[in-house]
Amino acid sequence: MNIKIRLTLMNFMQFFVWGAWLITIANYWFGTKQWDGAQFGLIFATMGFASLFMPTITGIIADKWINAEKLYGILHVLYAATLFYIPQVETPNQFFWTIFLAMCFYMPTISLSNSISYSTLKSSDLDVVKDFPPIRVWGTIGFIAAMWITNLTGSKASANQFYIAGVAALALGIYAFSLPKCPPSKLIEEKSTITQKFGLDAFKLFANYKMALFFIFSMFLGGALQLTNAYGDVFLDEFKLFPIYAESFVIKYSTIIMSISQVSETLFILAIPFFLKRFGIKRVMVIAMLAWVFRFGFFAYGDPQGNLWMIIFSCIVYGMAFDFFNISGSLFVETSTTPKTRSSAQGLFMMMTNGFGAVLGSVVSGWMIQKYFTKAYTNIQSLADHVKATTTDPHLLKFLEDKGISVSGNGDLSRALDVKDWHNIWLSFTIYALAITILFMIFFKHKHTKAEEKAIEAITH
Template identity: 35%
Template sequence: MFLEFFIWGAWFVTMGTFLGMNLQASGAQTAAAFSTQSFGAIIAPFIIGLIADRYFNAERILGILHLSGAALMFLMFRSESFGVFYPAVFMYMILYMPTLALVNSVSFRQMSDPEKEFASVRVWGTIGWISAGLVISYLFHWDSVDGMARGFLKNTFLMASIASLILGLFSFTLPKTPPKAEKGSQVSISDILGLEALKLLKDKNYLVFFISSILICIPLAFYYQNANPFLAEIGVSDPTGKMTIGQVSEALFLLLLPVFFKRFGFKTTLLIGMIAWVIRYTLFAFGDAEGGLWMLIVGIALHGICYDFFFVSGQIYTDSKAGPKIQSAAQGMITLATYGIGMLIGFAIAGQVTDVYLNADGSHDWNSIWLIPAGIAILVVLFFLVLFKNEVLSKKTEPQPIKR
């Protein structure tokens, strides 16, 4: 689990900065590179549902995917143009996104009580992501002004390649996790994509939440694509290391989520999460690397509220509405809608906005760039506030700190 998320955190956070500084990529090209995550999320259910769940042990396909990913990551390290880089990152994300489900499958199948045991394993994923950022900023200084000027950011892909190679080989030593489904069993595209859960959209409240989930992914895409390049461009030291504050915050606010559910209810909790996006981007718009650095740090630290209070709460809400028969299908549908459709739209808009506010000297008008996702988040807040009617979740679906 540590290696799984160390690999992702080793390159994904700094990719926007690398593309702009090393490959002179435009905002639209950078958006296209980040959008590969969405394509991977859309295609992943087919790989899991049609192949991994029926023909191969989970630990073996996990190993094959990471070994293949190591080769693609090395190609990204050697890329000297966006034309060479993009096909490699596209293929890599097609292979990597299914591993997020596979590593969970291997974990769950070895546990007698996943609800109690999984948290102590999954937390190492968060530690892995944080460790990657700390290594980049404070051990190798690849994202320092001197490091970026000398092109050292490309070494993040080499580090990820080595970690992927290690995990690929290590995966074959994991406990055997054979497929549960019979090889000859029939599976429909509807089952794989969770389309049976579309019946939930007949519920007006859930429809409002579903649309809000897609729309709030637009501001989320701005953060993934622009946060690291923004911090680096305005002169914040060790930007990747400072961004790990967001992951620490995510872990802490997850523990507070049950308290907010109990005290304020589901609707208010979601609204707090969406309002946090507005505050975060407003702080980014007016903060700077000197006297306004505290605004940037607070904006980064709000990641826990932004993510946990909306996306994790949304997963819990979806589970409560679906019922046991279509629980898996419903989770698949909301994941496809957010990380697939929502993020694709978000990255496309973020790329265009970044190009529009590009100055003649190569810098950006970050104040204007960040106020746009802040404005979008305000509109989503108003949409959700007016149309969503508060509901009380049953006790069995209330969030527990161990579920992550």
């Protein structure tokens, strides 16, 4: 089989096994399990925790002791086994540790898949810069395909989403052993310190005021990255509480609606060269931050009928918000560091956004939503008032029935039903993103350098 096709299949499956549950896990947590919302933030924090150390550990192993494709396959098999076990978990604490274990196996495979692709393309005398992007874009397509399959099979609130991901991960793990050999490069020097091996010496960059400021803002913006992944689908799904929206397309196919974000992501990548050449790195960063403001703001005022366009636009601007900051930030790091510290600095950038930032955003948002924006209804009439319905409304009763909640003769619910104030949740995220943007514009003083102009010129050609 053509080597490009083989790598394309690997990249497609790499993100398929993540997309099958990442966007819909909140429906399982809040809808099927009815667990506490404050603890849900910790579930998305597991990705940040795992990203802090696992990619480095597996990178060292692949560099010194074992072929990258074999390690990649082993990790996916272990990831699959963990996914198969998730539906058996009965408590939030056990769920946290199980997802954390799954993330410890999965997160390193993202960087390993890139390493395998680079190594294989180079050994086949192909141009990495030219040939890898068209291969990598199939990863996003795989993520979208997984979201659609989970939604169309009626699995977005059930344990089936983990089985779908598990079967695919097992197949990918087995397939990985057939990939071209990527033997250890043994590039890590024996005399390297533990600090150097883990890339922690990059923290010396904090001694530079501008770099320190950039990394701090990266962390705070990274806190916003997982918010819509964590809560976007369940936000749309909970519109079924309102009878006027209960049978709308958005409710039935909320995951497909959310997949517009990933489609947008692939399209905005094509626009980056134009924006960088016209506006420069700092302004592109600011545009990305403003896009996050609109991402949350449109969600705050959107609904499945009259303001459906806001939900659609929110998904569209996500591509700009995500791509523009990640790529312009990476370019800033690339042009502001020396060759000796460049790789470590890029690792630190990823650590601050996907590690510390993800943990910060996930934990704080979970606590904040549960404490300030969630109300527990114990009486059917109070819930009916909330949704502007009556106890005889068939949509409301069906919703309660789907939740496994029976209504007693006196109108009390058998257990409390949590209802979230999504408007103010998204509004608070909007204010947060706007504050970060304004502070960044004020404190991050930056002018173009010749190195940046050269890097931008290279991208645009």
